[in-house]
Amino acid sequence: MFRRIEQTGSDSVTVRIDNREFQVPAGISVAAAVLLCGFRKVRNTPVTDSPRLPYCMMGICFDCLMCIDGVPNQQACQVEVRDNMAIDYQRGAAELLQQE
Amino acid sequence: MKSHYQVLVIGGGPAGLATASAAARQGLDVALVDEQQAPGGQIYRNVATSKDWAIKYLGKDYLRGKQLVVEFRQSGADYLNNASVWYLDERLEAGLLMDGCSRFITADRLVLACGAQERPMPLPGWQLPGVMTAGAGQVLLKASGIVPDGRLVLAGSGPLLLLLAWQYLQAGVKIEALVDTTPGWRLVEALPSLPRALPAIDYLFKGLKFMRAIRNAGIPVYRKVDNLRAEGSDSLESVCFNLPAGKAGNGSEIRIEADTLMLHQGVISNLRLPLAAGCKVEWNGRQQNWQVSKDKWGQSSVKEVMVVGDCAGIVGAVAAELQGRLCALQLGHEIGGLDSGRRDAAAQRIDRSLKRHLSIRPFVDKLYAPAPAFQLPDDETLVCRCEEVKAGQIRQAARMGCVGPNQVKAFTRCGMGPCQGCLCGSTVSALIADEIDSPLETVGYFRVRPPFKPITLGELADS
Incomplete structure (x- = not known):
């Protein structure tokens, strides 16, 4: 649903989104990477479990909260992609309870 | 540091x-x-x-x-x-x-x-994946060189929406439709402020340039629309709205299939x-x-x-x-x-320039004031995206005797999520003011409390 306007041959990094490997341009945000790779959700909401995608891309809305390298509640639009980064959906707020 | x-x-x-x-x-x-x-x-x-x-x-x-x-x-x-x-x-x-x-x-x-x-634009379905702000589109373009691919609809009102449409045209992005929610009477209200805007006429020319480019590109533009909503099950599937009543559209419903909807109604x-x-x-x-x-x-x-x-x-x-x-x-x-003399001398030139750049504001502010439907959404529309509270719940809390946003927050959890009311604060105050028929100044705004960002105990302990 998103594409790069120019393939300028800039550096790329390898990230794992939901356990699948993707090459994405270096320097972009995690939220941008997830959109570029065609994902249609980044998380499910704690209240009604409904899917969400990044909404404001500027750190205001907190709709892009994801689990990045094992740390939940990260604003994906404010974090830059790094090589070998593990990016996962954030499922609700009660993940710790479910693991018990 | x-x-x-x-x-x-x-x-x-x-x-x-x-x-x-x-x-x-x-x-x-x-x-x-x-x-x-x-x-x-x-x-x-x-x-x-x-x-x-x-x-x-x-x-x-x-x-x-x-x-x-x-x-x-x-x-x-x-x-x-x-x-x-x-x-x-x-x-x-x-x-x-x-x-x-x-x-x-x-x-x-x-x-x-x-x-x-960006001003929150609560409308039915605005929480669906695929609906985002025009500002988000701009950030993707500026920071990553990323643009929508697929069926894109731009909707709302304000200069940024026109600017984004123009930028997307320069970048070769296909726009299915531009849906303008500016009510017709806004122009009537804004026109008396036009003469005051003349010192900053370059802003007006820029706006006209964008509009001309949009027209020349053949993008369908729907004006004065009403009842805008985003529909879809797990993500956005279509954008729906009604044309204005009257001879041209007669209030008929339009449905445009879309993958991405970018919304804007000012900042x-x-x-x-x-x-x-x-x-x-x-x-x-x-x-x-x-x-x-x-x-x-x-x-x-x-x-x-x-x-x-x-x-x-x-x-x-x-x-x-x-x-x-x-x-x-x-x-x-x-x-x-x-000393104050040198300060004032240096300020003089800045003041003159500032005055010129501000002269456009009354016209733009009046023309692009948000449409009433997005200030006072229907009962079923989500107001708080974090805690998923609907407009009807805010109205009910106000009727029960909550006279301000902070009480509404305590009763409904509206504004209690991680964005701390950034995406619902203006709507909550407007809904309460309307429901209890009290001026906005009296109703007031959410109180804010740290932490403003999610912070882990580890991060806190490292301080």
Whole structure:
């Protein structure tokens, strides 16, 4: 649903989104990477479990909260992609309870 | 990075950059805190590293930011990037979240230049994946060179929507439709302000240029539409609306299949930090915006706190920069030994330019005031995206006797999520005011409390 306007041959990094490997341009945000790779959700909401995608891309809305390298509640639009980064959906707020 | 500065500026947009550069050049000890990785704010995002292709798509106004960044880099001010302010209190101690740990900084003077955010546009289905803001589209374009691919609809009103459409056309992005929600009578209300806007006629010409490009590209434009909504099960599938009643469309329903819907209805002041610092805010009826009260120099109601740029009322990028220069003069006067005569002489030219750039505002503010449907959404529309509270629940809480947003928050959890009311605050105040028939000024706005950003115990323990 998103594409790069120019393939300028800039550096790329390898990230794992939901356990699948993707090459994405270096320097972009995690939220941008997830959109570029065609994902249609980044998380499910704690209240009604409904899917969400990044909404404001500027750190205001907190709709892009994801689990990045094992740390939940990260604003994906404010974090830059790094090589070998593990990016996962954030499922609700009660993940710790479910693991018990 | 030190633990105390004479001047701590928060925000790396035009207002913050101009203040920090000019204050540092006067010899003051200045640091600028920026949530972004590089200076420029949202408007000039990534401007210093932008490639030639980006300039082609973004237009030459964007280049103005480059000069600001160069001046800032040469000024000697410290630049604290990738730093989120997670804590601020009335003693003006700022807690920064940087590199996974928290640090506290104090300053003699705090300059809040935290800019604006897009006005929330609550409509049915605005929480669906695939619906985002026009600003988000701009960030993707400026920061990553990423554009929508597939069926794109732009909807709402305001200059940014037209600018984005123009930029997308330059970048070869296909736009299925532009859905304009500006009510017809807004133009009638705005026209008397047009003569006052003449000194800034270049802004009007820019708007006309965008509209002409949109028409020439053959993009279907639907005007004065009503009942806008986004539909789909797990993500956006279509954008629906009704044409205006009357001879042309006769209120008929239009449905456009879409993968991405970008919404916009103007911007509002970013109030979180000013409120946390204890600054007084006021309601600006013309801009339909809560703004921080300040004087010409940016002095807020708190002695040590200055506010510049869009967080003290929507003024636009160039005016924000000019306000920053005025603020720096006052800082020089108060703590840098600049006498009032030289301050006033230097301010004179800035004042004239500022007046010209602000002359467009009454016209634009009136023309693009948000349509009533998005200020007072239907009962079933989600108002709080974090805690998923609907407009009907807010109305019910107000009827039960909640007279202000903070009570509504306690009863419904509305505004209690991680965005802390940024995406619902203006709607909640408007809904309560309407339901209990009380002026907005009386109803007031959410109280804010730290932490402003999610912070782990580990990050806190590292401080």
